[in-house]
Amino acid sequence: MFDLENGIRKWRRALQKNASLREGDIADLESHLREETARQVGSGLDEEAAFRAALARSASSDVLGAEFKKSLPRRGGRAASRGSLNFLAGLFPGYLRQALRRMVKHKGYSLINVLALTVGIAACGLVLVYVLFETSVDTYHKDVDRIYRVGLYRKTAQGEDVLAGNYTPLAPALKEQYPQVEYAAQLASGGFEPQPVVYRDKAFKEANIYAASPDLLRILDIPLLRGDPGDALERKNTILLSERMARKYFGLEDPLGKTVRIDDKDYVVTGIVGDPPANTQVQHDILKSFKSELETEEYLQGWNPGIAGVMTLVKLKPGVDAAEFEGLIRDLPAKYAGEALKKMGAVNLMVLQPLKKLYLYESTMESLRPSMKLVYLYIFSAIAFLILVLACMNFINLATARSAGRAAEVGVRKAAGAERHQLIFQFLGESLVVAFVALSLAVFLILLVLPVFEGLARISLDGKALLKPVFAASLLGLTLFIGIASGIYPALFLSAFRPAAVLKGRLRTGLKGVRLRRTLVVAQFAISITLIIGTLLIAGQIGFMRGQPLGFAKEQRLVINFRTWAMMENNYETAKSELLRHPDILAATACSGVPGKGINRTYYYPTGLQAEKGLALRSLRADHDFFRVFDIPVVAGRPFQKDAATDTYGALVLNEQGARAFGWATPDEAIGKTLTDRPIPVIGIIRDFHWWGLQRPIEPMVVQVAPNLFRYIAMKVITKDLPGTIAHVKAVYDRLFPGEIFEYFFVDEAFDRQYANEVRMGALFRIFTGVALFIACLGLFGLASFMAEQRTKEIGIRKSLGASVPGIVVLLSKEFTKWVLLANLIAWPAAFLVGKKWLENFAVRMPMPWGLFLLASVLALAIAGLTVSYQSFRAATANPVDSLRYE
Amino acid sequence: MVSKALVAASTKPIILSILVRGEDYGYQIIQRVKEISGGTLEWSDNMLYPVLHRLESDGFIVSRWKISDGGRLRKYYELTELGRTELETERSQWMDVHKALARLWELLPARD
Numbered sequence: 001m002f003d004l005e006n007g008i009r010k011w012r013r014a015l016q017k018n019a020s021l022r023e024g025d026i027a028d029l030e031s032h033l034r035e036e037t038a039r040q041v042g043s044g045l046d047e048e049a050a051f052r053a054a055l056a057r058s059a060s061s062d063v064l065g066a067e068f069k070k071s072l073p074r075r076g077g078r079a080a081s082r083g084s085l086n087f088l089a090g091l092f093p094g095y096l097r098q099a100l101r102r103m104v105k106h107k108g109y110s111l112i113n114v115l116a117l118t119v120g121i122a123a124c125g126l127v128l129v130y131v132l133f134e135t136s137v138d139t140y141h142k143d144v145d146r147i148y149r150v151g152l153y154r155k156t157a158q159g160e161d162v163l164a165g166n167y168t169p170l171a172p173a174l175k176e177q178y179p180q181v182e183y184a185a186q187l188a189s190g191g192f193e194p195q196p197v198v199y200r201d202k203a204f205k206e207a208n209i210y211a212a213s214p215d216l217l218r219i220l221d222i223p224l225l226r227g228d229p230g231d232a233l234e235r236k237n238t239i240l241l242s243e244r245m246a247r248k249y250f251g252l253e254d255p256l257g258k259t260v261r262i263d264d265k266d267y268v269v270t271g272i273v274g275d276p277p278a279n280t281q282v283q284h285d286i287l288k289s290f291k292s293e294l295e296t297e298e299y300l301q302g303w304n305p306g307i308a309g310v311m312t313l314v315k316l317k318p319g320v321d322a323a324e325f326e327g328l329i330r331d332l333p334a335k336y337a338g339e340a341l342k343k344m345g346a347v348n349l350m351v352l353q354p355l356k357k358l359y360l361y362e363s364t365m366e367s368l369r370p371s372m373k374l375v376y377l378y379i380f381s382a383i384a385f386l387i388l389v390l391a392c393m394n395f396i397n398l399a400t401a402r403s404a405g406r407a408a409e410v411g412v413r414k415a416a417g418a419e420r421h422q423l424i425f426q427f428l429g430e431s432l433v434v435a436f437v438a439l440s441l442a443v444f445l446i447l448l449v450l451p452v453f454e455g456l457a458r459i460s461l462d463g464k465a466l467l468k469p470v471f472a473a474s475l476l477g478l479t480l481f482i483g484i485a486s487g488i489y490p491a492l493f494l495s496a497f498r499p500a501a502v503l504k505g506r507l508r509t510g511l512k513g514v515r516l517r518r519t520l521v522v523a524q525f526a527i528s529i530t531l532i533i534g535t536l537l538i539a540g541q542i543g544f545m546r547g548q549p550l551g552f553a554k555e556q557r558l559v560i561n562f563r564t565w566a567m568m569e570n571n572y573e574t575a576k577s578e579l580l581r582h583p584d585i586l587a588a589t590a591c592s593g594v595p596g597k598g599i600n601r602t603y604y605y606p607t608g609l610q611a612e613k614g615l616a617l618r619s620l621r622a623d624h625d626f627f628r629v630f631d632i633p634v635v636a637g638r639p640f641q642k643d644a645a646t647d648t649y650g651a652l653v654l655n656e657q658g659a660r661a662f663g664w665a666t667p668d669e670a671i672g673k674t675l676t677d678r679p680i681p682v683i684g685i686i687r688d689f690h691w692w693g694l695q696r697p698i699e700p701m702v703v704q705v706a707p708n709l710f711r712y713i714a715m716k717v718i719t720k721d722l723p724g725t726i727a728h729v730k731a732v733y734d735r736l737f738p739g740e741i742f743e744y745f746f747v748d749e750a751f752d753r754q755y756a757n758e759v760r761m762g763a764l765f766r767i768f769t770g771v772a773l774f775i776a777c778l779g780l781f782g783l784a785s786f787m788a789e790q791r792t793k794e795i796g797i798r799k800s801l802g803a804s805v806p807g808i809v810v811l812l813s814k815e816f817t818k819w820v821l822l823a824n825l826i827a828w829p830a831a832f833l834v835g836k837k838w839l840e841n842f843a844v845r846m847p848m849p850w851g852l853f854l855l856a857s858v859l860a861l862a863i864a865g866l867t868v869s870y871q872s873f874r875a876a877t878a879n880p881v882d883s884l885r886y887e
Numbered sequence: 888m889v890s891k892a893l894v895a896a897s898t899k900p901i902i903l904s905i906l907v908r909g910e911d912y913g914y915q916i917i918q919r920v921k922e923i924s925g926g927t928l929e930w931s932d933n934m935l936y937p938v939l940h941r942l943e944s945d946g947f948i949v950s951r952w953k954i955s956d957g958g959r960l961r962k963y964y965e966l967t968e969l970g971r972t973e974l975e976t977e978r979s980q981w982m983d984v985h986k987a988l989a990r991l992w993e994l995l996p997a998r999d
Contacts, residue, residue, distance in 0.1 A: 025936065025940070028962060
């Protein structure tokens with residue numbers, strides 16, 4: 001088969017060898033050759049013969065060269081005779097102007113490109129901000145590479161874990177005995193509830209209260225702005241305030257030397273420290289000296305292996321090998337608490353944890369958990385990358401699809417003497433211009449949206465964060481990357497056009513173009529559908545968790561809390577009976593905690609089996625009404641009874657898990673058995689219920705009537721007049737505890753707050769999915785409009801032959817529909833794999849919701865359909881006369 | 888067959904005269920010339936295009952590429968103001984020569 005293009009190519013190459021023939025001259029000759037060939041074909045010859053005939057009529061390369069050369073000296077005009085470099089330099093400002101002019105001329109397509117890129121860059125910028133913040137937490141301290149937390153690894157017959165807290169006397173012991181340690185500090189948080197802080201007329205509840213030893217200021221970057229560095233945190237009952245705390249309570253007054261009352265104790269202010277930045281886990285608004293706590297809290301004395309509630313931070317001397325040092329201190333627990341540990345059958349080891357890693361490998365005051373934060377960081381970074389890819393794909397698709405329109409321009413430039421690499425630079429330059437225009441808009445968008453985003457992602461930045469060179473450089477680099485990545489393929493593609501190439505309606509390379517376009521659209525929708533499934537999955541799992549039975553009744557349970565145990569211990573009976581006087585309060589119980597709130601662990605073991613079966617269980621203290629208030633069924637034995645005197649302090653109730661953990665196969669088996677060496681009998685077993693949100697499994701639990709540790713009264717309330725009922729509760733409270741701050745909450749609200757993290761992530765996911773879908777649809781919109789434009793003639797003909805508008809819309813939309821359906825093939829497996837992995841983090845998870853997958857696909861199809869059909873409709877309803885007129 | 892010298896001398900006025908009727912492209916110009924001359928003037932591509940380029944660099948014509956409906960890329964030329972002026976100059980020059988020859992060959996009365 002004769003290939004005309006091939007023949008012409010060969011002919012061109014021969015001419016190009018002649019130095020006197022410029023590209024522009026060859027362009028003219030090629031145009032002429034094609035015309036002649038067409039004429040010969042018209043008079044009956046086949047293409048090959050026609051071509052040869054046309055060639056014959058044209059002169060040989062030498063003659064042509066000579067003729068053109070003859071006119072050479074007279075050539076003086078315009079761009080033709082300039083060298084490449086001159087050409088480039090001369091046209092550079094022209095490039096810019098031209099690029100901008102082009103953008104304005106093709107407003108529609110330019111808008112789509114710029115919009116898609118702007119949104120893409122903005123999304124990436126926000127994720128960048130988020131990532132930069134999260135990775136900067138507690139990494140700014142001076143010499144942070146030498147700072148470690150000493151964690152406590154515990155292994156018992158029941159399992160192993162690593163705690164954030166450690167033995168109380170550890171820090172001073174380390175500093176004293178190990179020359180490798182430069183500083184060592186104790187840090188304890190203030191408990192589960194905020195404490196009341198009072199100075200004169202200012203009384204608030206504060207949560208950011210810590211107790212710390214003096215070395216903390218030498219380990220963490222906490223600047224002491226006022227006060228004696230030698231005295232800070234040294235003496236008993238002294239505190240340091242942050243600047244903002246000082247302002248809050250003292251206004252313009254000088255706080256130094258003044259006395260502040262925190263939770264029934266007086267403290268003297270001996271210094272002011274700088275405000276804690278947002279990116280530190282220790283929000284040191286109020287720092288009490290650790291010595292104060294040591295004296296009052298009995299449980300903090302000595303090397304007590306049951307208590308690991310004090311964080312120990314160390315700063316090693318320069319040059320000390322951390323692994324070596326860890327080896328040295330590893331067995332300290334055995335040294336100091338060996339006896340007790342052996343009795344418990346537990347092994348404790350010291351572990352060095354670098355401070356830098358503590359945030360993303362999250363910990364609570366209780367134990368170290370691999371953090372969802374890091375997982376989400378990865379997920380969102382991946383999503384941002386995908387969105388960027390989407391935007392680039394848009395650009396490539398639109399640029400190549402519309403390439404036919406630029407063929408003339410390429411022809412002109414080449415005819416004027418441009419070489420291919422110049423054209424490549426020109427097109428690349430154009431895409432960079434688009435990218436940078438998008439960047440400027442994106443920056444505005446980011447600034448606009450930042451406050452909302454900060455709220456959602458639970459980060460807060462000072463304005464300086466955005467100016468950080470890392471951020472600006474990354475954003476610039478990103479834009480450059482996008483500009484080049486999007487622009488390189490179209491640049492290569494477009495610059496390959498030869499002037500006077502015959503364009504038969506669709507590009508001869510049209511077939512290749514279609515495959516690329518299809519691949520890109522499929523990829524875009526695969527990504528979008530995966531994201532939609534992800535969003536639905538998160539929402540689904542949250543809904544599932546919220547809908548699951550918890551094993552106790554959480555609605556309509558009103559709770560008030562008491563600041564001190566002392567308040568409760570002596571008054572709870574009175575309080576309860578007064579409260580129950582209200583007809584809408586059906587039952588009340590005093591307890592140490594309610595589901596959803598904090599709960600400690602206490603160490604228990606079956607009598608005589610301390611080493612083999614010792615276990616730290618969740619330990620709830622509650623009176624005999626607890627199970628009734630929360631509708632928790634007793635499955636074996638009996639609940640606590642008011643009239644049984646020994647039930648107070650002298651009886652224990654376990655949940656089913658607790659019974660199993662101690663080795664009793666059935667609940668009935670556990671009844672009558674005793675725990676600890678006192679011994680205390682197990683009198684009843686309750687059904688397992690979820691204390692925590694369903695992300696966490698049910699843990700073994702023990703319940704004891706221990707009024708000395710009650711802090712809450714929980715009430716079952718069924719009322720049509722809630723404010724009235726609460727007023728009654730407040731009245732009782734105020735009467736019994738004049739001067740105390742009254743606070744209440746509902747169990748269902750507090751419980752639901754445990755899902756806050758997932759809800760937040762769900763919101764962020766929704767946003768990014770929306771962005772991705774938006775970009776994909778923009779691309780589809782542009783593509784559809786272009787393809788419809790291409791086929792106006794065809795549509796015109798069809799309509800004049802009687803095709804209906806819906807018929808044409810279907811025809812035009814069919815192809816895109818196929819592509820979106822194809823995208824599902826990729827999206828479903830991807831979403832399934834990732835979704836499965838994510839769900840594994842939840843103790844209670846919903847079954848893989850195939851219905852949601854279907855929903856996502858239908859949604860994507862619907863949106864794509866809408867997008868395409870708008871264009872198809874417009875094309876279909878265009879007047880056929882208009883499109884046929886130009887024939 | 889017309890002598891090379893005549894062909895060469897006549898290309899400029901012919902081209903300018905064709906373009907005064909409206910813009911046109913190279914291949915078509917050749918066809919028109921062939922038609923109008925009754926086949927005696929058959930210009931080749933290597934003759935026409937260099938002349939077109941020279942005329943353009945002299946400023947008498949300007950060119951631009953256009954895509955036809957059939958999708959073909961063509962370079963169209965049109966006359967500039969300078970070109971119109973130049974055409975007038977050419978015409979009067981040719982007419983002078985023509986008158987001389989016409990008188991010599993008794994086509995015109997000799998001196999009127």
